[in-house]
Amino acid sequence: MARIVMKFGGTSVADMDRIRNVANKVKREVDDGNQVAVVVSAMAGVTNQLVAWVSEASTLYDAREYDSVVATGEQVTSGLLALTLQNMGVGARSWLGWQVPVRTSAAHGSARIQEIETDELIRRLDSDEVVVIAGFQGIAADGRIATLGRGGSDTTAVAFAAALQADRCDIYTDVDGVYTTDPRIVAKARKLDKITYEEMLEMASLGAKVLQTRSVELAMRFKVPVQVRSSFTDEPGTMVVDEEQIVEQADISGIAYTSDEAKITVQGVADRPGVSAGIFGPLAEANINVDMIVQNVSADGTKTDLTFTVPHADLARSVKVLSELKEHLGYADVTTDPDVVKVSVIGVGMRSHAGIASRMFAALANEGINIQVISTSEIKISVLIASRYTELALRALHSAYQLDTP
């Protein structure tokens, strides 16, 4: 007997047929003698509709009211799944965030889970009742519903797995696992059997939309074994595990990309101490996250060009901040380029293997792709390139790191 948490995303509970499919999967685990807690998202599309109404009601909306409205999506599916399970003869009841309760921080709209009361849930599990949890929600100290931000049901699932000391947390979604890269672009992309928490974290934050980043952080911290798998097949998916559990580690596990960033170049800035602070300080104050940065010394050595990336959505605002600084900083010009993509190779193996970066640069050079900015961390190398090269770069790198074949 194992205690497992199963999480089903919006496409997996999109209508009553799919909810019955979910109930069948749950029943199978119950019939195998397992204790099951299920976390559900809202039906696909429902949250978007609710968010659209909220935005229409009020442009600068009260996040507490937003939370009360959008949390209804998961409330509906949790009740419908409990009913469907009951109808199949499986004991079940739904639990809303405030009923468990799942206590969260005060940050309505992007709250963090602080504590989950599990005594009653464990009693129910011990008496063979399936616990159906409305994902994405909890209750803040003000007594009002707080939601965890988009994709928050993943975090709910991992947090319950940790709190219930579950043996496994299965995240059922519309893909059958984590791939070496985006299979819609690279036909030779392969499903990974295993990936480490750290790699998954980089994959998630670099554009692979399989798991919410925070859920991976939480799984890593509490060592929750997470499996990403499809709700439409019975194939095993990808296990997200501790590094020690992976015996043969490839140099590179995966290649991610994101087009969420735009490039800004500030040209002809005086090359003297404090100039970076003069630019990045005001951007930070405006709550703009600067990601990749590179500085080029100009021909005569007295001036420099500063290139960096910001989220697409913040591009116009960034330019406005910079234009207000023009007089004070005395730069020559600001140019922007929204048509860029950040491509990243990721792997814990690169810690122990030299030459990973040079192989990346050679592969891109071979295809005539110019690298605009580079940034690295212990387990990933990211490059910024023109977005028209995205497919070409992904395919070249996938081959260069021998990911095409198992």
Next chain:
Amino acid sequence: MARIVMKFGGTSVADMDRIRNVANKVKREVDDGNQVAVVVSAMAGVTNQLVAWVSEASTLYDAREYDSVVATGEQVTSGLLALTLQNMGVGARSWLGWQVPVRTSAAHGSARIQEIETDELIRRLDSDEVVVIAGFQGIAADGRIATLGRGGSDTTAVAFAAALQADRCDIYTDVDGVYTTDPRIVAKARKLDKITYEEMLEMASLGAKVLQTRSVELAMRFKVPVQVRSSFTDEPGTMVVDEEQIVEQADISGIAYTSDEAKITVQGVADRPGVSAGIFGPLAEANINVDMIVQNVSADGTKTDLTFTVPHADLARSVKVLSELKEHLGYADVTTDPDVVKVSVIGVGMRSHAGIASRMFAALANEGINIQVISTSEIKISVLIASRYTELALRALHSAYQLDTP
């Protein structure tokens, strides 16, 4: 300054445009210096969709899960209205049943309100905040959401008006008041300025679908002045008030009808004591509500025919119960007629005026309409007639009681 409760039904909050219309009406009351609590229903059609999903999930559904699912409709509209008000510069917050809390009985799906905690709400009202209440819901002693049954938002509104000692409870709906009879059938039907609680109660239970019956009972018990009015015009509606507040009372205030009943005749029953109990006892045990009853002595005086009405939905079940009794009771036959309508004239004035009933019978006889069953109470007379005469009967009675002209 007055303290008022405003209630808006599903068609009044059917989309964001209509919610803005509602917010405008609320703002006008606030601008006039009033304290306002608003009770909202779910968007029109939403509750039906949720109920359909529940029925699809499980035929014999768990009412606690039903409640959790269907209560989301009002949760959404309460949040959206609060946001819309905030966007207009009106301080507002939404309150769910469990947040107030509205404590209810344990009868999930048709719970009764037992207690409303008002201290915090009154604090909010006193500090000029609009209190937006999700209708139709409360929390039972088991800590789970309980709903009040269809139309329950009317009851929520009246219960809050009583608990908050409001000066007025305005029920905004898609009709502009209570009419002397159904204006879709009788063109000369007129809107009433005032109607007594007792008359409204009879109208509601006899087919005028303007207010939920329980909300009228509650209003009568706590002497809450209720106004039924349109959310699409600014005209005054119909005040539901105490009898003393109506100076000139007409004999008859209104004419209601319902086609929800079917007629059953048990022919050739032995005319001896206990025979009625032998029939109506088993029907009551099967939870079938028998309404109108008439007994005819047959020609030779030893046998009798018993005619009565039951809800349409229970007709088949009633016949089954009766057929199981055939041997024991020894009746000759059972005939049924689903094509009947119950027409009722209602008015507290009939207490003090003779001849109300004879005028009814004469008016129907004039039109050649046969009366099949009669039942009366202190303030109403109901007759069962063939449903094809519905329009004719309503128009004839409307004229006979001089309701055509003010």
